[in-house]
Amino acid sequence: MAIQDIYPTALRLLGREVLVVGAGPVAARRAKTLLDAGARVTVVAPEASDQVRELNDAGLLTWVPRTYQSSDLEKVWFVQTATGNKTVDAQVSADAEERRIWSVNASDHEASAAWTPAVATVEDIKIAVNAGGDPRRAMAVRDAVATALETGSLPIRRHRHRDGALGNVALVGGGPGHTELITVRGRLLLAQADVVVADRLGPRELLNELHADVQVIEVGKTPGHHPVPQEDINAILVEHAQQGSRVVRLKGGDPYVLGRGGEEAQYCRDHGIPVEVVPGVTSAISVPAAAGIPVTHRGVATGFSVVTGHQELCEVPARPDHTVVLLMGVAKLKESMVALLTSGMPAETPVAIVERGYAPDQRVTIGTVVSIAAQAEAAGVQNPAVIVVGDVVRLSPLAPSNLKITRQSTSH
Template sequence: MTIQDIYPAALRLLGRPVLVVGGGPVAARRAKGLLDAGARVTIVAPQAGAGVRELADAGLLAWKARPYRSGDADGAWFIQTATGDPAVDAQVAADAEAQRTWCVNASDHEASAAWTPAVAVVDDVKIAINAGGDPRRAMALRDAVATALDTGDLPLRRHRVQTDAATGSVALVGGGPGDPGLITVRGRRLLGQADVVVTDRLGPRQLLNELAPDVRVVEVGKTPGHHPVPQAEINRILVSEALAGHRVVRLKGGDPYVLGRGGEEAEYCRQHGVDVELVPGVTSAVSVPAAAGIPVTHRGLARGFSVVTGHEELAEVPARADHTVVLLMGVGRLRDSAATLAAAGLPAATPVGIVENGYLPNQRVTIGTLGTIADQAAAVGVANPAVVVIGDVVRVSPYAPPHFKTADYSTTSPNTPRVPAP
């Protein structure tokens, strides 16, 4: 038998009698798969291993504890041999052939009337692969295809409308700081299944180019001081598209629940009877500083951090260089923010780093102090999207000037007073 002799088909065995001959581990695996398909399974074997016994004891199948007899094949819709004895398997296959019942002969795949593929299930897609009678090759291919579906590298999106689905769904997906490789596997998979993508101007926009041509992309991006699509309208779009039966992905930069108004969108969806899933993202508050080699916490320098927007009152943020302050959307009011922190007691010499376009090819890092950073930013034309980091952790960055380095920002002497290196 060659692969050209195989006609792929899927059997519907719900409620139909199926015979498995053999009682070992292979028989148990095949029986479980057949039970998953809804078949009424009978096993014939003089002895059975633990797997078969567990299924029989649970009442999931019938086990006849004796050798195979030719009459056992009568009335079966499908037969699987798994005795390990070629002579017995050949007899079962011959009996099945005589009554025109499909039979998988595990002892002789070349002579077998049917082959069992390597199978995986992803969402509501079942993958079945035959590989020229080489089961390990088939399993390797199956696993590769399943992984590609899981990660969104292969399209999992439906093209036929499900008649039993009155409404669609909404997934709030955190896309991370912008690099397409930093979205989660779950987020990438949901994006590949989407009918409608409601997207911000931030996040992994390159992934939009990989969507199918008929996927609708709705742009709702905001810039500081300019909100062309109000939040109330974004909420309405999500719900109306889901109620029309679509799978909707709300693709957001960073994490939907970190200053991203994802909580409001999720609440609005639930209030209107729409299923909503939250997929966390790598928040820019942590990841963008990391792109410049700045940890928001570091042993010996900072054990905590605060994340605020540039529009928030900063007076209550701990005014200490060993407590990191991360400003999101803070470029426009950087001078005011620096003045507020200085008035609260933060020394003017406190290091400050600004990271523009984190992880993107045009990433730029500007480093100064609380007292100088506003003038430096104005001089070089710093613009959003950017993250501002304030605190001693900026000293760790490889972009920091030599005189910012300290003698003790390692894990070996965490309690040594911070003093400039000689």
């Protein structure tokens, strides 16, 4: 049978009688797939594998413990034969052909009236691949296509919507900005979106890959400047979901790390909108890592705090062995350093400022609690930036020699 002789289609077997002849491992796999499709499965075989017995004992299928008889085909819509005996399989196929019942002959694909494809399901898309009777080749292609769909590399977005259907909202953490640091789930949901409500930060290059009719709504904020108030952002999410759209709120970092994602999720739930939260790689940890700075390190720091303003610094441990990560803190950098000094942080504690983490023009400025404000002003440091305070800064390969930490001093 040549591949051009195959007419691809899909069978709806929900509630229909299906016969499986054979009860070995192959037959068990086929029976389970048929059960997943909602078929009423009868297995005929003198002996059965443990898998078939378990399905029978659970009442999910009916096992008839005897050899095949042609009368088994009465009232059957579809037949799968997998006895491992070519003679028996051929007889079943011939009987099915005579009765005009579609059948799959696992022993001889060339003589089979139908072929079973390699199948995968991604969301509500079912992929079925035939590869000229070569099942391993079909599985390899299926897996590649499924992976491409799961990672958003193939167009998965719906173009038909059910009338009156309610949409949904996904709060997607896009990570620190690099397109490859968004999660697989986040990339998939972005590829499905009808509406994207986008922050100023995050993997914005991915917006260029969206279909032209995907609506992108810009709601980006900068420190002290919120052109779209949070209340309006909440309303935008609900409004478009109520119209049946799949809405993605694409945020930088993680939605729940100083990103007001909790407020947005609660607002959606209060208005009956299904909401999914997709964690992201928070800039509080990833941006320091881009400069070679771990927020914790054995023998150097065993904990860290993340804050957004100098007023909060009096509440965190003022010790070089407890890392302080300051977000959105460039404008109040001098006040923050004074607050740390007042709380007891040693003046020579190292500080790093990482601007535009993971971007091609990433820049790192390293000093101490008493020197960093003047250094930042001289260098023209700007947001987006992450400020790291603590001895972990000494581990950065970019740290000046007078601040570097030796390997021996970190081992205990």
